[in-house]
Amino acid sequence: MSLSPWRSHLARNLSQHLSQPQSRYLQLATVGMDGRPANRTIVFRGFLDRPDQLKTDQLKFVTDVRSQKASHIQHNPYGEVCWYFTKTREQFRIAGTLHLITSDEPNPSMQQARRIGWQELSDSGRSQFAWADPGQPSADSSEISLGEPPDRDHPLKHFCLLLLEPTQVDHLELRGNPQSRCLYVCDLDRNWSSQSINP
Numbered sequence: 001m002s003l004s005p006w007r008s009h010l011a012r013n014l015s016q017h018l019s020q021p022q023s024r025y026l027q028l029a030t031v032g033m034d035g036r037p038a039n040r041t042i043v044f045r046g047f048l049d050r051p052d053q054l055k056t057d058q059l060k061f062v063t064d065v066r067s068q069k070a071s072h073i074q075h076n077p078y079g080e081v082c083w084y085f086t087k088t089r090e091q092f093r094i095a096g097t098l099h100l101i102t103s104d105e106p107n108p109s110m111q112q113a114r115r116i117g118w119q120e121l122s123d124s125g126r127s128q129f130a131w132a133d134p135g136q137p138s139a140d141s142s143e144i145s146l147g148e149p150p151d152r153d154h155p156l157k158h159f160c161l162l163l164l165e166p167t168q169v170d171h172l173e174l175r176g177n178p179q180s181r182c183l184y185v186c187d188l189d190r191n192w193s194s195q196s197i198n199p
């Protein structure tokens, strides 16, 4: 499978920002049940590998099934990430369908991908999934017990792998005069086309 045309641009940006771990933080927008947008920062965790080890176009994230974004996605799977790379001054807006891989996931290869996502977290990252319900009023901090980190091989129930399957990528390069902007669109057969557009 050949890489999608926008992937080489994203890969170049990622490699030019290896010394800046924060360049893996991006903003994910979803739509709530009331039709209003919501966005938040999340960490990019690479691209999903297929069982034959080939990379797909799907961006990986992790989240908690109890979070508001999880309810949004279960109601409306469309989302968009916005990702800005400071050194290169390039922005990627990647829109597509979000897939939440929960503890109930029936597909064994997706359940395996969820397990890998769990194993790749640090102990402190895994411990967050044992915390009290995100978004609910906090209890007295003296009531929160910080026990042993969770088992590395058994994802906690609330842990989800979150996948974004892109269908459109808007790539803006601020550097240069004039600036340049390219829109990549994916058809139903997952063939990509691209078009330079005005910035």
Ligand SMILES: Cc1cc2nc3c(=O)[nH]c(=O)nc-3n(C[C@H](O)[C@H](O)[C@H](O)COP(=O)(O)O)c2cc1C
Pocket (backbone or CB within 6 Å): 025, 038, 039, 040, 041, 042, 043, 044, 061, 062, 063, 064, 067, 068, 069, 070, 134, 135
């Ligand atoms: C730098 C940074 C990285 C974050 N990474 C994640 C992440 O990978 N996954 C996640 O669910 N939340 C992450 N968060 C927290 C979210 O921004 C957000 O506060 C939380 O997920 C609740 O969002 P929601 O109520 O809209 O679901 C991160 C926050 C910051 C500031």
